[in-house]
Amino acid sequence: MKFSQETLLRLYYDMFRIRKTQLRIESLYHLDEMKTPIHLCIGQEAIAVGVCANLNKYDYISSSHRGHGHYLAKGGDLKKLIAELYCRETGCSKGHGGSMHLVDTSIGHMGSSSIVGGGIPTGTGMALAIHMKKQNCVSVVFFGDGAADEGVLYESINFAIIKKLPVIYIYENNQFSVCSRVSARQAGEVVFHAVAPEYMFTKTVDGNTVLEVYEAAREAVLRARNGQGPSFIECKTYRVRGHAGAGSDAKLGYRSAEEIGFWESKCPVTVFCEELLKKGLITQNEIQDMEQDIDLEIDEAFRFAQESPLPKGEHILQYLFSE
Numbered sequence: 226m227k228f229s230q231e232t233l234l235r236l237y238y239d240m241f242r243i244r245k246t247q248l249r250i251e252s253l254y255h256l257d258e259m260k261t262p263i264h265l266c267i268g269q270e271a272i273a274v275g276v277c278a279n280l281n282k283y284d285y286i287s288s289s290h291r292g293h294g295h296y297l298a299k300g301g302d303l304k305k306l307i308a309e310l311y312c313r314e315t316g317c318s319k320g321h322g323g324s325m326h327l328v329d330t331s332i333g334h335m336g337s338s339s340i341v342g343g344g345i346p347t348g349t350g351m352a353l354a355i356h357m358k359k360q361n362c363v364s365v366v367f368f369g370d371g372a373a374d375e376g377v378l379y380e381s382i383n384f385a386i387i388k389k390l391p392v393i394y395i396y397e398n399n400q401f402s403v404c405s406r407v408s409a410r411q412a413g414e415v416v417f418h419a420v421a422p423e424y425m426f427t428k429t430v431d432g433n434t435v436l437e438v439y440e441a442a443r444e445a446v447l448r449a450r451n452g453q454g455p456s457f458i459e460c461k462t463y464r465v466r467g468h469a470g471a472g473s474d475a476k477l478g479y480r481s482a483e484e485i486g487f488w489e490s491k492c493p494v495t496v497f498c499e500e501l502l503k504k505g506l507i508t509q510n511e512i513q514d515m516e517q518d519i520d521l522e523i524d525e526a527f528r529f530a531q532e533s534p535l536p537k538g539e540h541i542l543q544y545l546f547s548e
């Protein structure tokens with residue numbers, strides 16, 4: 226597939242913006258001003274960006290505890306993201322949710338969940354709603370390999386196949402559920418094969434290569450819009466940071482510093498940038514300009530969050546139920 230320079234630069238910008246946001250959150254986390262656990266998606270930016278670049282505002286996504294990238298890639302407001310991490314009234318969940326419970330239904334972000342696998346049945350349900358209302362949109366579910374250990378994935382896929390639902394399962398195989406390696410929990414590639422490729426579009430891609438993710442997602446989205454039912458895309462990647470919080474966890478001993486280093490050398494943002502430079506599609510000056518813009522936007526988002534009020538105590542029970 227041929228990509229325009231504009232598309233390539235947009236994909237790069239979006240990944241770079243997510244990366245820089247993650248790094249800023251990480252660098253300030255020790256101040257303990259962000260009263261929320263954080264799960265950084267450093268190294269997984271190509272998946273959020275490659276998939277969401279195929280979606281429009283009216284398409285739905287469901288996300289997980291590691292959801293900063295999904296939120297920004299779907300068009301979520303950076304200020305509201307940071308304000309949510311600061312648990313402020315101006316946050317995207319009005320300061321009630323924190324990092325694991327981001328939501329903005331106005332842009333089709335239907336929520337992230339701290340319940341591992343929680344987005345799988347709800348995202349499938351959204352696809353059922355789309356199908357029943359005969360809407361021309363799709364529902365995308367992002368989930369990790371730990372979530373793929375849950376039986377609800379197979380129940381949901383079976384239901385989606387039977388009902389031919391416009392749902393796309395994006396399996397972010399970053400190889401770990403906390404400290405437990407996927408190979409210790411799943412028999413070979415069983416997750417991928419068990420989802421019945423003869424009944425749905427399935428593909429495994431390099432999750433660190435944004436164009437591979439983009440192309441697979443494009444095909445899946447087209448199929449869903451054309452009434453051809455669900456898809457399952459496995460994006461192979463790696464969680465370079467610790468499961469939660471800031472910094473490396475190499476000293477915990479469940480994986481080697483060499484292994485982490487190997488995956489850092491496959492960084493989706495840097496490698497893509499080098500390719501663009503080599504092809505003459507971007508210049509060092511343009512990269513610097515982008516970086517400056519992003520830094521300013523992040524500065525402003527943090528200032529906004531720090532200056533925003535905390536939620537009011539009397540609102541604690543608000544937003545618990547929706548009619």
Ligand SMILES: Cc1ncc(C[n+]2csc(CCOP(=O)(O)OP(=O)(O)O)c2C)c(N)n1
Pocket residue numbers: 264290291339340341342368369370371372373399401402403464468
């Ligand atoms: C139903 C449920 N079981 C267990 C947990 C504890 N838990 C939180 S995150 C996590 C790991 C999830 O791994 P994965 O789905 O691969 O996502 P990743 O953290 O790698 O992005 C676990 C087991 C939980 N939050 N919910």
